[in-house]
Ligand code: B12
């Protein structure tokens with residue numbers, strides 16, 4: 007059954023996914039297992055193919071939609087049981103003035119798939135919103151995306167706002183998106199930069215382990 | 220005094236002859252607006268007089284060899300009725316879509332560029348600017364390609380999904396949108412533009428090669444074909460981002476005159492491009508808009524320009540330029556340094572040293 011759900015995600019079968027998640031629950035499979043091996047398993051496989059340039063964003067979008075529908079069925083059951091403890095808590099968003107979100111969404115999917123709990127603030131997110139969500143969710147990581155040279159400077163405002171609010175030491179900051187680079191991340195006082203999804207996971211894992219020390 | 224006017228310089232470059240020196244090009248509409256003293260970009264975008272005066276102010280300050288009218292990507296979506304969100308100090312974005320039900324795809328019609336939204340504003344701005352420039356400096360008009368425009372009419376995620384779910388609907392709508400963009404740019408040509416500039420985004424990282432070919436490149440090619448046939452103007456193809464499908468596009472497009480891309484950040488270096496395309500297509504690149512121009516010193520810019528000229532200028536067919544729109548925060552001194560470098564290192568004949 008888990009293999010079936012995995013296949014459903016890989017083939018964007020939205021109705022079947024929901025049905026099969028129900029079936030799996032009825033058969034007594036553990037919700038955490040349905041998530042790990044079924045839904046997330048499928049999404050991970052899709053991301054792998056995207057990494058290898060075998061598929062494009064259209065497929066990733068459809069797989070993500072399918073995943074979300076499966077999650078809607080599964081979520082209430084996960085809440086009751088012990089949910090696998092996330093590797094860390096991340097707040098992600100595209101900075102103020104910028105509405106590019108395809109890349110940010112990919113990063114969010116990558117991080118979710120790798121075991122983080124990710125809160126997505128969407129696009130055109132103000133420094134204030136980043137700070138309040140980071141506080142509220144006890145975030146370990148703040149992740150920002152900017153695709154334009156006009157808006158990348160708003161990342162610095164978020165770093166400043168985190169300092170002012172007194173939680174700068176509690177979070178690590180990672181940035182990404184077209185015009186940004188490692189130099190720029192250092193310049194604005196962020197802790198890391200990644201060019202794409204796989205690297206983002208590596209960098210975030212590293213930042214998490216630095217934080218534990 | 221230089222031997223050639225900017226117009227002659229660019230013309231020679233287009234003919235793959237050696238001009239007096241390497242021509243220089245860069246653009247940033249936000250900066251043009253603020254040079255004119257209009258600090259609300261929304262206001263700037265509504266008046267043809269502002270746009271033409273803004274480009275003129277940009278020219279008067281930086282004396283570059285060619286001007287580009289390419290204010291934003293919302294012009295056609297807005298003309299189709301999409302809601303647009305404006306910002307005071309940033310480019311606007313499409314905030315509401317008009318293809319909500321699948322039937323809406325089939326309701327799309329070719330728009331009259333003289334009536335729709337801000338299309339007339341841009342056409343008028345082109346007319347005013349080209350009159351002012353009197354063929355001393357060439358004026359190019361730019362716009363986004365058909366697929367990008369259609370995705371904005373539908374909303375990006377939904378539109379991308381439709382590539383798999385409803386390909387036939389997409390194709391029909393792409394035909395219509397291609398016609399509308401062609402009509403718009405044709406009017407800009409009739410208003411006096413000297414060249415046209417098409418931006419297909421990047422494709423890589425968004426679509427597979429096969430998807431790009433079927434839904435993107437095919438209609439880019441169609442658009443370019445119509446424009447070339449009906450206007451005879453030179454065409455620039457501009458590719459953004461790190462993974463553009465340049466080889467694939469150039470294979471499928473009718474012959475274009477200028478290739479503009481981010482040599483410093485993408486998968487095609489300047490020297491490779493010179494080898495592959497240098498004898499047929501003018502190359503416009505060499506400066507890093509996101510690093511050197513934005514954060515470097517004028518000396519860094521000079522060094523980058525010197526190196527680019529060394530690689531690509533020999534024999535003509537080269538325009539010293541950044542790989543994309545520059546940031547409005549780029550220091551003026553760095554922009555002055557571009558022209559100075561062209562005058563210092565870019566005089567033909569270029570020596571090998
Ligand atoms: C698609 C696109 C759009 C779509 C956006 C749809 C959407 N919902 O996202 C639309 C058409 C709506 C759009 C609008 C605009 N765009 Co646009 N757009 C692009 C384009 C072609 C591709 C971007 C993309 O989605 N790539 C695919 C994704 C998967 O890649 P990615 O975003 O780079 O993300 C990857 C990495 O960067 C990284 N990453 C991204 N975020 C993060 C975050 C973290 C934390 C980490 C670790 C990593 C990371 O990982 C991702 C996965 O690999 C780029 C050009 C390009 N090729 O990059 C221009 C581009 C970014 N846009 C540009 C512009 C100018 C605009 C507009 C202002 C145009 C206008 N005048 O109307 C508006 C923006 C309005 C606004 N206020 O925001 C410019 C920016 C230039 C500049 N000034 O710097 C670009 C470079 C193109 C150009 N030169 O014209 N755009």
Ligand SMILES: [Zn+2]
Pocket residue numbers: 457458459460542543544
């Ligand atoms: Zn670009």
